[in-house]
Amino acid sequence: MSARQPLTSDQSHALFDILTGHEVLTEIENLKRSETIATFGPPFQPALSHHPSSPLLRILLRSFILILPGLRDVTPHFWSESIRSLATALDSSNLSESYDKGSVGIRRTLSTATASIVESVARGRLGGYPKQQPRSDATYDKTNPDDVVRAWDDFLYRIIYRDLLDSMFVKAAETDKLSDHESVVQAAHEYAVIMLHRLTPYFLIKQTLKVGNAATMLNGMVQLLLAKMNLSTLTSWFGGQPSDSGMNLLQQIISQVLSADTTELRKRSKAIEQSHDSPTKSQMDQLRRYASDTAQEQDKMRTKSQTQSISIAEAILAGEALEHPLSKSCHKLALDYLSIQLAIRDREKLIEVLCHHQPDLLTTSIRELVKVYDPIIRALHNAVDLASGVSDGQAFIDDLINLSLIDKSKGSNVATVQDFVHLLQKHAGSSHVFIHQALKNGKELSQWYHEYTRKAVEQYKQDSNVELTSSHVAAAGDCTAMLDRLVSAVSGDEQRIVIEELDRYAEFLESLGGRSRDQMHNIIRASLASDSSNAKTEGNPGVFLYKWKNFMDETTITPGPEGGPPRTGESDSVKDATAVDVDGSKAATAVRPADGEAQHVKPPAVGNVLRLLAPGFKDELRKLVDVKKG
Numbered sequence: 001m002s003a004r005q006p007l008t009s010d011q012s013h014a015l016f017d018i019l020t021g022h023e024v025l026t027e028i029e030n031l032k033r034s035e036t037i038a039t040f041g042p043p044f045q046p047a048l049s050h051h052p053s054s055p056l057l058r059i060l061l062r063s064f065i066l067i068l069p070g071l072r073d074v075t076p077h078f079w080s081e082s083i084r085s086l087a088t089a090l091d092s093s094n095l096s097e098s099y100d101k102g103s104v105g106i107r108r109t110l111s112t113a114t115a116s117i118v119e120s121v122a123r124g125r126l127g128g129y130p131k132q133q134p135r136s137d138a139t140y141d142k143t144n145p146d147d148v149v150r151a152w153d154d155f156l157y158r159i160i161y162r163d164l165l166d167s168m169f170v171k172a173a174e175t176d177k178l179s180d181h182e183s184v185v186q187a188a189h190e191y192a193v194i195m196l197h198r199l200t201p202y203f204l205i206k207q208t209l210k211v212g213n214a215a216t217m218l219n220g221m222v223q224l225l226l227a228k229m230n231l232s233t234l235t236s237w238f239g240g241q242p243s244d245s246g247m248n249l250l251q252q253i254i255s256q257v258l259s260a261d262t263t264e265l266r267k268r269s270k271a272i273e274q275s276h277d278s279p280t281k282s283q284m285d286q287l288r289r290y291a292s293d294t295a296q297e298q299d300k301m302r303t304k305s306q307t308q309s310i311s312i313a314e315a316i317l318a319g320e321a322l323e324h325p326l327s328k329s330c331h332k333l334a335l336d337y338l339s340i341q342l343a344i345r346d347r348e349k350l351i352e353v354l355c356h357h358q359p360d361l362l363t364t365s366i367r368e369l370v371k372v373y374d375p376i377i378r379a380l381h382n383a384v385d386l387a388s389g390v391s392d393g394q395a396f397i398d399d400l401i402n403l404s405l406i407d408k409s410k411g412s413n414v415a416t417v418q419d420f421v422h423l424l425q426k427h428a429g430s431s432h433v434f435i436h437q438a439l440k441n442g443k444e445l446s447q448w449y450h451e452y453t454r455k456a457v458e459q460y461k462q463d464s465n466v467e468l469t470s471s472h473v474a475a476a477g478d479c480t481a482m483l484d485r486l487v488s489a490v491s492g493d494e495q496r497i498v499i500e501e502l503d504r505y506a507e508f509l510e511s512l513g514g515r516s517r518d519q520m521h522n523i524i525r526a527s528l529a530s531d532s533s534n535a536k537t538e539g540n541p542g543v544f545l546y547k548w549k550n551f552m553d554e555t556t557i558t559p560g561p562e563g564g565p566p567r568t569g570e571s572d573s574v575k576d577a578t579a580v581d582v583d584g585s586k587a588a589t590a591v592r593p594a595d596g597e598a599q600h601v602k603p604p605a606v607g608n609v610l611r612l613l614a615p616g617f618k619d620e621l622r623k624l625v626d627v628k629k630g
Helices: 009-030 034-038 055-065 076-092 106-127 145-161 164-174 183-195 214-226 231-237 249-273 281-291 295-307 312-317 319-323 328-355 361-383 386-404 417-441 443-458 477-488 492-527 543-553 572-578 607-624
Strands: none
Touching: 009 055, 009 106, 009 477, 009 492, 009 607, 034 076, 055 106, 055 607, 076 328, 076 361, 106 477, 106 543, 145 164, 145 183, 145 443, 145 492, 164 183, 164 417, 164 443, 183 417, 183 492, 249 328, 249 361, 281 295, 281 312, 281 328, 295 312, 312 328, 328 361, 361 417, 361 443, 386 417, 417 443, 477 492, 477 607, 492 543, 492 607
């Protein structure tokens, strides 16, 4: 083989992006298989350390999750028995696939969204953050988009390689005013507000948090949510043995919500059964049986559907479809009927595992978590005015809900990014007060999280010195040499194919980064406009949103009644089906990134790169599983 030039920085960067994105999504999606948990290794199987099924997730779990205050104190039993058993029970339920349902399911939506975020964390952990030198003693203008973007890069460098983290903890304990912090922190805060505009709201029980004793508060909430409610529980209070049957309040809520969905789905099922275009009774029986088939049998049907270019319903019905041919309208109803049966079974299985499983895996896991977090909750309760915090949180959620409402009568659209930016800016002060109180009054609490944050940022330190290119690309950091070896290991002809795909993908990433930067600049300018209502921008900054949409669009879906190759998540018919709620009505918005945000930035094909290099990359990750940083 003739010698070749090493990968350029852009090519290494592209290859790193391709392989980490693919590996993260693959490992997350494979968690639905029981064999993945069985071969995951620590903390689920402490004795299993070689050839883990999910090396990248295991690296991230050890680097960031297992060292969290509270979680680091759980017993080995929590992971090896409670969580492992719960995950195995869910995996064994064989919940439905998007392919069969004709729409992008919730599991696929969550796994792709998670992968879009986690892949960035993974690249930082594996490759490290570039060691570019920030401007010394620089001041940053929060009204200048270029300064805000530059401040974020300098902020991260100083957090990882300098002492900015320590000084931030000290300053936050002294003051609750952002204006008292360094200029780089203020400008980086502006950047973070824009990037975090999709925060998920949460709620707490305000009245419970007002009690004066932290132990009473904690025990009251746990007993309320986790107390079993049935006749055998009552008898145990009068001398009987403690019962593990029945449902606690949390399980009652889960069961009632999922049962309500099931009721709506059964109504839709009955409507199809009574339709004059419905499949025959025998055909509907077959579709119902398929919903409860084993994963192996369902895989056979999906393979048949794809190889014969027929819908999953037609593949299932087989001889029945020949004896009683499906008209186009009947075929569509058959697909809808199958989707409904799968949705009903999913909810029944979730209720079975989360609410009726013996032993009660969910309650046991939560109780053990609450036990180890008891010192943290007590310290937080003593340091912070939680009642005021709840009021602030409620005000934020109220504003968030109001902002999210769509007034179709006035022809308005979904709230834009700068609307959410203004919302976060409006409520940022309350979070600053909360942090200030916690760090000032909770010395032990501050120490716990200061130590954790130090350990976490150490994971991003880069051992090598990879210079940034003019396009702000640092190759693959510490993984640059390893990726170059992977490419060198393939044949000359295959190397040429790989390089061609990498060059195209590098151009895609450059275009994607440029779009994101332009949108960031536009949003900063719009947020500073005197009349923000007249300064709307399109799209969202942040590459992860583009990645998420691309992951969603790549979802393989059964062919429709007309047959042909499998559809994808970007097919109009699939988007329409995904937007349908459990009662059959069309939701105002589907749970997916807006189409306009990723228009004309579809990634080029990289199938050869994955075929030739992904297995070797996974093997390299397995070598890094037990290598610690910091």
